[in-house]
Amino acid sequence: MEDRSEKDQPDVDEVLDELTDLRDSVEDDRQREQVDKTISLVTQLPRRERIRRRIGKYTTRDAAETFVGGIIFSLPLLVEDGVFDIAEHFTTTQVLNVPVFLIANVLFIVLVTVGLVYWADFRRVDVSKPILGFIPRRLFGILCISFMVATGMTLLWGRAFDGDPTNIEVIGRITIIWAAAAFGGAIGDILPGESQGKDLAPENF
Known part of the structure; x- marks a missing residue:
């Protein structure tokens, strides 16, 4: 009964x-x-079963959680010299002068981030009020914040220009750190559940 x-x-x-x-x-x-x-x-x-709570809003606290998660996940890679070798591989392997592996890495970051946020069974995440009608705000925020974290930390820790790399190698190094930052940022955002606060929607500004 x-x-x-x-x-x-x-x-x-x-x-x-x-x-x-x-x-x-x-x-x-x-x-x-x-x-x-x-x-x-x-x-x-x-x-x-609070872990199954639905996530609808995207708030400033979510952005902060993405920032923290991105830093935590990217720190181990910043001290690894293997980042230089991978970046060199990305930039020297080209097809018709196009760095295909570098482009593939960027697409990989986007796809895995989408999978972590919307397809993995951590939380039920809704797409509400997308940018321009089709870009999810949460995905856009995670990718942008994690990229800024990756760029900032790579420059701050002196890993961007170490060894006199080419400009495209610098971009390659940043994308490697970006991968870890994006995955950490996504997990840091969705695992705590929906955050309280003002929804970061255009009509609220």
Whole structure:
């Protein structure tokens, strides 16, 4: 009987789904504010499986978590001289003067980041209010912040121009650190769950 009654109880994720759909369809600001308050109350309900909580908003705290995760994951690579060898491989292996492995590495970073955020079973992450109607804000934020972390740390620790590399080798070194920073940033963002705070949406500025 107890198991059946628990099974018949509404799932909080389903309630949040319905409320989010309602918020997106409401045009009146006051009504939308009421829906947001209701969503906030629902997310504060005690749950046995908080790890399954849905992530919809993208806040400044999410960006900070990406920044911290990117630094933590990129630090081990910054002290490895193997980064130089990989960067040289990226830039010297070319097809029709195009560094195909360097380009492939950038695509690899983007695809794996997408997989960690939206396909891996860490959290249920929604795409809401995308940039230009099709670029997910969270993905854009993770990739940009992690790239800035990679560039900044590579320059700060003197790893960018060590050994008098070519300009394209410098880019190659940064992309290697970027890979670790992007993966760490994605995990740092989504593992803690949805952050409280102001949603970083264009209409909120």
